[in-house]
Amino acid sequence: MTALDEIGTIASHDELRALLGSPTPRVANKARRTLHEVDRQWLAASPFCLVATADADGNCDVSPKGDPAGFTVVLDERTIAIPERPGNRRADGFHNILDNPHVGLIYLIPGRTDTLRINGRARLVRDAPFFEEMVVKGHRPQFALVVEIDEIFSHCAKAFMRSQLWDPQTWQPDVLPSRAQLAKLTDAADIPLADLERHYGPAYLERLYRP
Structure with missing residues (x-):
């Protein structure tokens, strides 16, 4: 017998719901399909996000993206664009997107314990007029990740509060x-x-x- 044999696994949606309970109606229904003005303000203030992807077989990847605050360009009420800068050239997440366009994004603002979450479908864009808005230190992005929003909502602060992530005394x-x-x-x-x-x-x- 291994240690894994002694683990009590949750194997069904009903089991999970029985353990956690149900969300309040406000929480269950808070996802939006379009950007609110305050979402635009959040994106304008955020210098960092995490991009989660999965390939056709479900193998996952999460990649950090960062630039000066406001690096994400809002194209319309349901579409945003993220510039891609030079990196290690593995491009794991981008290869995933070519096979499976679904992405999950989490936007952070330093010092804030809540986050902004966006789920949607992405495509890779080689060039577009909005690239001029993405120039940093004279450099245009190599390409851009354009995301059509399926849902967007604010996420609570508990994980950041528990971890004390922004408390310099814990660093x-x-x-x-x-x-x-x-x-x-x-x-x-x-x-x-x-x-x-x-x-x-x-x-x-x-x-x-x-x-």
Whole structure:
């Protein structure tokens, strides 16, 4: 017998609902299909979001996206666009979208404990007039993720309050090895640490918007 054999698994929707109870009518019906003015204000203030995707077989990926506040462009009451900047070129989430357009987004504002959630269907756009609104430090995005909104709603603050995420007294940036040391330990064992430290040093910031 393994430890997993002793776990009490929830195996049905009825079991889950019996355990959690039912949401209040306000919570159950709070999802909207179009952007409210306050949603637009949130997007204008947010510098960071998480993009969740899944491939045709259900394998999942979550990717962080960030730029100066307001990086997400509102195209109309049901459509937004997110610029793509140079990265590691894996493009896991984008490959997923080509097979399965459904995406989930969570938008954060530093210091705020509530979040904005958007679920919808995405496509990749090579170029469009709105790219001019996405220029940062003279650089246009490589392409954009355009999302047609299926539902949008505000999410409660409890997870951020429990984690004390924004409380500086809980921050421990040095609890783990540096980014260069982590790379050396995991996926770059053959590269000298000094080279990795140079790669992730000041020059890293200079490459944020360059391919």
